[in-house]
Amino acid sequence: MSVPLLLLIVLALGLAGFFAGRMRALSVAGGDLRNLHSLPGFYGWSVAILASAPAILVMVIWIAVQPIVIDRSVSAMIPETAISDGSTRDLVMADVRRIAEGLDQAVAAGALTPDGASNIRAGLSDVRGRLAEVGVALGANVSSESLRAAQSYRSGLAAGRLGMTAVVLALALGGLGYGLARITPRFRARNTVELAVRMGLILCSMIAIATTVGIVLSMVFETVNFFGQYPWQDFFFGIEWSPNFRGNSSLGVLPLLWGTMYVSAIALSVAVPVGLFSAIYLSEYAGPKFRAVVKPAIEVLAGIPTIVYGLFALITVGPLLRDYIAQPLGLGDSGSSVMTAGLVMGVMIIPFVSSLSDDIINAVPQSLRDGSLALGATNSETIRQVILPAALPGIVGAVLLAASRAIGETMIVVLGAGAAARMSLNPFEAMTTMTVKIVSQLTGDTDFAAPETLVAFALGLTLFVITLALNIVALWIVRTYREQYE
Incomplete structure (x- = not known):
């Protein structure tokens, strides 16, 4: 399932949770709002937050972490013999990602079946010809090891999307059910919603700090790599x-x-x-x-x-x-x-x-x-x-x-x-x-x-x-x- 569609489903569950929570609050109060600790809207928002916020947070973390995990696992599959002179493992991984995108295009155009695109025993010449049918050309330096890595990369992405869909939907449905089950006349829904809003505001304020720290650290790490190859004295004091x-x-x-x-x-x-x-x-x-x-x-x-x-x-x-x-x-x-x-x-x-x-x-x-x-x-x-x-x-x-x-x-x-x-x-x-x-x-x-x-x-x-x-x-x-x- 695509990320936008999954996000729409989670938001729809949150919206449904709002109306369901509001209706349940009115039901347990017997129609008399004086029996409730908070206004009915707060009960609805408490259910909506439980149904959507944890699921969206897990989805964001999953999207950020999944490419890193897949890149590391696929990169470990590439033997040193597959890295030619003048190339690096990063360049080989760039070819792997490009081949994986070509396989997806070939499957979408009908030149390859999903099973064929994920079959690591498929021959390089056969896949090269199928990709050429949809306008995706592979360079002459692409090896069979790169093809196998691309097929594993594509399979890993598919498995990751499936796992993310299952986990996110389970969290959304579980949050919806739990939010409805804990609604009672004495439940302090307003306090819960205000706490959630406060935590959201804190998270938003931390995003700016985390972004700044991330930018600085990314520059620092790459700068350290640069000074490992080029003398810092020549960089700071060189006039050419x-x-x-x-x-x-x-x-x-x-x-x-x-x-x-x-x-x-x-x-x-x-x-x-x-x-x-x-x-x-x-x-x-x-x-x-x-x-x-x-x-x-x-x-x-x-x-x-x-x-x-x-x-x-x-x-x-x-x-x-x-x-x-x-x-x-x-x-x-x-x-x-x-x-x-x-x-x-x-x-x-x-x-x-x-x-x-x-x-x-x-x-x-x-x-x-x-x-x-x-x-x-x-x-x-x-x-x-x-x-x-x-x-x-x-x-x-x-x-x-x-x-x-x-x-x-x-x-x-x-x-x-x-x-x-x-x-x-x-x-x-x-x-x-x-x-x-x-x-x-x-x-x-x-x-x-x-x-x-x-x-x-x-x-x-x-x-x-x-x-x-x-x-x-x-x-x-x-x-x-x-x-x-x-």
Whole structure:
């Protein structure tokens, strides 16, 4: 049974449990609600939760764990002799999964029977011909061991789906029956439902933490694998970036780090003053009509896709900077440059600074403004000495969000700044960033065991550390100024 159909059945059982529980509560109360501890709806929800929540939780865990278990068991079936030179066990398992998908397609098209697709004694030539009938071609390097592993992989998936269906339906039906059986007039259904809702809220809050921990651990593990093949000293202190999947690669991060910081600095030098000053004007000086037009117009910039900004940088901004500034001053003759990407990226992140700063400034209590003006301060003095210090934590958060957005941008850099990894002070030269190289190292038919691919995870972890450092600095600034203000 497919997962969506199984989920619909479980939800249907939960819905049926709600109405059945409500009706049973009314029945045991003899029609008098005063005999019940809780309202009838709570009894219905208690049955619905028991019928659906445990079954859905087990289904989610099963879906997450089953591929790992099957991969490990099937991978153990592949002998070392079946792994050819230049290949790895992971690549062989990728072929196994592809063959298993082809077998499913062949069964769906009628070229193979389900028994034939799962028969490990089937010959490679016969299965190859049957798969060719439905447009699934196997490479010449696919061995009979890979075919047997694919057949076992497919059989394991089928057995896993069958077992999951049986367990989930048994839990749903058992929960439905148990929920109905425990309904009595004194049963505290409301307390039970509120406890279940509280546990659900706790689970939802833990998902964010678990996701962050999972992301960090995945990067850490792959980064450790990378540093097991490439010296960390050469990565962190190397000034040359020239990956070569045939060996003898130079994977120094300093040129990429320099390009990332250079582009981000130019973008922030555009976005922070423009965004902050526009927020001050809109919140403290502009009239309602002007604000109603300008604020939505600024926020429209945040909804434009980054690929559009990249094309704008490539077609318009880059040639203008080249023809009217770089070439006349002898600074370069390329339309792709750090200045091009930085200016366009700065325009893109203006709404992040402007909108958030505007909301924070408007949240400053009016009593602070009135007190400052009553003491004889001018409007500009009130803004500088009262409003901005009070709104500083929010403004710092807006700038930090804009900085994180600038550091993580890819498409504008690809089209506006180029892909050259170099260290230069000239803002009109082409450079690149860490995010661009992460994409390029993971694009195409690459070996995920090679250091040239694993370096992408090291770059990602480096970006994570940089962002964490920005957060720590921002917290220090906020606490320092907040203590002085209070």
